[in-house]
Amino acid sequence: MRMLPIVLLATGLATNVFAADVTDPVKQVMDMTKFNWESVDQEWKYIFDKDPLSKLYSKRFQDAYKEASKHPAYDTENNQPGDPFGYDVITNSQDGCPLQDIKITPAAPQNGVTEVKVSFKMWTCIDDAQIKDGISEVSFDIITENGKTVIDDIHRIGDGEKDSLLAEMQAIAKGQ
Helix, strand or coil, rough: HHHHHHHHHHHHHHHHHHHHCCHHHHHHHHHHHHHHCCCCCCCCCCCCCHEEEEECCCCHHHHHHHHCCCCCEEECCCCCCCCCCCCCCCCCEECCCEEEEEEECCCCECCCCEEEEEEECCCCCCCHHHHHEEEEEEEEEEEEECCCEEEEEEEEECCCCCCCCCHHHHHCCCCC
């Protein structure tokens, strides 16, 4: 009878270990991004603040961001590191509307990387139907690092092309 609670506990722990979803870090980033675009009256939740940066992103990504932040897009107090981007890297814009119809779709892993594609409507407050119904896309490279799933790169997709936020940060760090 004593074995039953131990077996149930072990089964529960094993289930929790495997319950981590490859889309979890992407969902958290998209939740913050959605929140940011819902109103201009609320405080921005920056996806690269210290806490999300350390929890949701790979060490390689964190290092690239820290180097790029030495070259902020705007002047900072006391010339301290700051945001190296002058725009929202997920929506690839400085302006936008509340995000709608967010879809998160993971692909099959390849060579230790799982691509998670995200699509959404970004210009839902615009009267032009073609713009309003346009779909924006971004994809995330997800890897497992130290036993947890993390974002290793972010790619904005447009006109059949796919860029790399990691490469952009590396270029910023080099002063390019």
